[in-house]
Amino acid sequence: MELNGVEIEDTFAEAFPIKVARVLITAATERWAEVAATEATGFATSVIGCPAEAGIDCVIPYDKTPDGRPGVAIIICHFKKDGIKAQLIERLGECVLTAPTTAMFNGLDAEDKVPVKLHFFGDGFEHELEVGGRKVWAIPMMEGEFICEEEYGVKTGVAGGNLFILARNQMSALAAAENAVTAIRQVEGTITPFPGGIVASGSKPGSNKYKFMHASTNEKFCPTLRDRVEGSEIPEGVNAVYEIVINGVSEEAVKEAMRAGIEAAVKIPEVVKITAGNFGGKLGKYQLRLKDVLGL
């Protein structure tokens, strides 16, 4: 298969169920909403070594937010509902409640909800009111009052959607990955949790040499090892590969994000191949096939 002259491998991304919450952060200006959103979703690339997977979903314009101020939606993911709750309390309490001019609201329509009782911070001075038809707390603080909803929808979403970009050189691969992330930012309900949305270091489960490692470099995807390992997946002439990992609120959203990412990536010259990562279908519930995703 080909798209824009770039080979598309007939394979699939193997993805997993994960618990997701979505929080809408508003602020005096869009910039301050983004500051809080960035802090709250930092240190959250992979649950292998981070306490959560999280990222910015998209900008929400002033006329789509409960308080009429500009906003940014974030998504926080954890394999367990308890983990989601703990992460919401810590990340929202430490990184949004503390941030200048912010307010926060539930951003996910879901039956299941977890309480995030930040109002106790008010030490009895907090009071309830209604903003945009929602019951919220107003907590007195140094800058004025912090407005927040108490209950946040949680549902089972999808983690580990992905695509791999193979290019002749590193800077072309990077520009393609950057474009893929920009395109995915438009797909509501999805995040790319790695730094700048991009993974530079593909891994395999475990390690052949160091038995205490849970994960190690995927040598078959290392261009510098192409001639040293058997079964290298690196085609001749490819010198750099980036992966985009995508989590989202639903299988549809993640597939749509994969499509957007691939379509944007193949426009950069010197990109030669797009593929996806899987474990042979043994581990994950979802098989997101590139052919289907792209309608090829």
Add this chain to the structure above:
Amino acid sequence: MELNGVEIEDTFAEAFPIKVARVLITAATERWAEVAATEATGFATSVIGCPAEAGIDCVIPYDKTPDGRPGVAIIICHFKKDGIKAQLIERLGECVLTAPTTAMFNGLDAEDKVPVKLHFFGDGFEHELEVGGRKVWAIPMMEGEFICEEEYGVKTGVAGGNLFILARNQMSALAAAENAVTAIRQVEGTITPFPGGIVASGSKPGSNKYKFMHASTNEKFCPTLRDRVEGSEIPEGVNAVYEIVINGVSEEAVKEAMRAGIEAAVKIPEVVKITAGNFGGKLGKYQLRLKDVLGL
């Protein structure tokens, strides 16, 4: 005392010893170094609810880095050396090793060092070389090779340096706080770990009403409660307060950062008072007195 017509209270910031590490992240361009630095220092405003306190120290130009590429220095703080080590492994392994085009180097001259053995990720394909006179690992990965030092200096620094900005209205307080943070960014060896460097929500230890809370709003510093609580610290006409919390590699660095922050903040109209937070001198080892800091 006064500075630029703004009242400076004759008080002190009470600060504490903390373990600090400093890491120099380089990348293909300054922008990508900042992307990795931001991810690695996210979710790190306060050790009360975050796994560490961390932030960006400053930009390091290409001619001051071991590999001649543009860089960004970050500082990571934890009360225990073990905690520093764990946080370095997780934050550098998940947020810098995975980031596009980055390399990393020790950024703190200290006798005490902790090992961050990311080279095991290479699964035996890693090799040693020298970059800028330093022994580093080169780890094959998808984008090429990741270069990193193994040992990172750790020393006892200072946490909890601070200043409070009191202004007639929220937007003026915020502009003053933004300027303070910009000024502090120039002081090497210091960070302002809160979102955008700014704390919107002052807290007191414990809670009067909710006994299970470790911290709650400091009602004496809440403008909206000025007429409802006894002993309010909010002068008449003040409607917003922001705090800047500063951690650093030394008492001198933190004092210098406080000076810079205050000098920058008092230039904004409608700022009426600067003060600092302490616990009466009972808890912290350091008393950073505004009078000394400013040479008044």
Add this chain to the structure above:
Amino acid sequence: MELNGVEIEDTFAEAFPIKVARVLITAATERWAEVAATEATGFATSVIGCPAEAGIDCVIPYDKTPDGRPGVAIIICHFKKDGIKAQLIERLGECVLTAPTTAMFNGLDAEDKVPVKLHFFGDGFEHELEVGGRKVWAIPMMEGEFICEEEYGVKTGVAGGNLFILARNQMSALAAAENAVTAIRQVEGTITPFPGGIVASGSKPGSNKYKFMHASTNEKFCPTLRDRVEGSEIPEGVNAVYEIVINGVSEEAVKEAMRAGIEAAVKIPEVVKITAGNFGGKLGKYQLRLKDVLGL
């Protein structure tokens, strides 16, 4: 009239016909499209002292551009068609053709067109091809080839749509103005040509004291002169005013932008009044009444 508790004066913005062109700039990544767009629309706040009025209209995602790359649309305005042509040739030739990785396309569906024959720069090495169903030139240059359309639609649009934000203090007025500009950025077909979209200095035609001046400060809108001039338009308690000037491809687009700007501005605390600027209806063809714009 009131909106969100803010007084809306029952008046109108007086606006004028102007010639407009709209150019779609694409690039390897959105960031480079923005770099070119910013350079091409600089020094273009007001035709009183600048060679044109120009600004960024909006970001165009990769899947809405002729070449499938991320883009930014700009609008260039001049009172004469000849002026538009000259400005297009100079601004596109010097600021887009020279910019890294860019291409450019007509962004305005209009019967009337002006030629921008940059292909002569190719010195005979240029060639024609088709991109996204459009006939374009490919001009060999140092970075590779520059792709551009030759004909750009020109139509009569509207200049001088406006709104005034009056607030109790400067920083609140500024945050409101910033939000207004962010909101207007979403309204396709409009620009806010002043720096950051904001005018800090209202003017009146001519000058009472200096007869050689074509324009001078509008003393009736100067908060510091409130008690010194007769007929001041500054209400008690107002200490800062910002104006947003809006140009657009049609009266409808400009009205929609005014609506968005006002709705976003009134959400900031300490904003007390919104009004608009006119010349009593004597000069401009269009009277954009706030009442109609807001549906009040």
Add this chain to the structure above:
Amino acid sequence: MELNGVEIEDTFAEAFPIKVARVLITAATERWAEVAATEATGFATSVIGCPAEAGIDCVIPYDKTPDGRPGVAIIICHFKKDGIKAQLIERLGECVLTAPTTAMFNGLDAEDKVPVKLHFFGDGFEHELEVGGRKVWAIPMMEGEFICEEEYGVKTGVAGGNLFILARNQMSALAAAENAVTAIRQVEGTITPFPGGIVASGSKPGSNKYKFMHASTNEKFCPTLRDRVEGSEIPEGVNAVYEIVINGVSEEAVKEAMRAGIEAAVKIPEVVKITAGNFGGKLGKYQLRLKDVLGL
């Protein structure tokens, strides 16, 4: 010659005398200073098609500015002193006086000065005062008062310093160019006037085919024409070239900027050669030899 494994051609950049002014713009925050500086230096890549050459020199921290606020220095260049004066009046009057929260001061120590009498805008309401030991005007306007000096130093500087970056592919050439520009930003007294500091389209004087053209593509520097033109300067394997043009307040400053730019550019993989542009030494007063610049 070689630097970091990259070939350095033994040639020189041919540069010209030009009149320069340097203006220090301060604002409430660094961001707003940059907004005004960007608008004031737009549409100013080359005097061939723009009314001036201009750009941002560097950020000036709060403690180095006359009013103690954060600032940005810009440089404006024109071949004639009259042209400098006209450009200062228009660019400062339309793009700085109108910008939110800005003030402006002379940023060049020079005996020769031009007056920029924006105070007439005050229509008699302006008044004089002293800021940071400088006599300035305060002009009442909508946001409050605009502070500006009246006289701006003008001296003969240098235009057309340059370096060419040749790389195997476009994205690598672009990253190298971006790094060169970042490095040059640190060299006080210099600007890179093209979009993002980078020139994608090298030109030669005149045109072989179109006699009415003053400049046209330099076919000898076009990678796509390598096999079609005689005397191509493009080495085998090179597919993209970017030029950095540098103007500055002195020959020394421009040479220092060339050095910084080259040192930063050669760190990017796939860059294979650095050269410079000249007219055989026939046209320009200055010959900035790469060998001297780099001390090789």
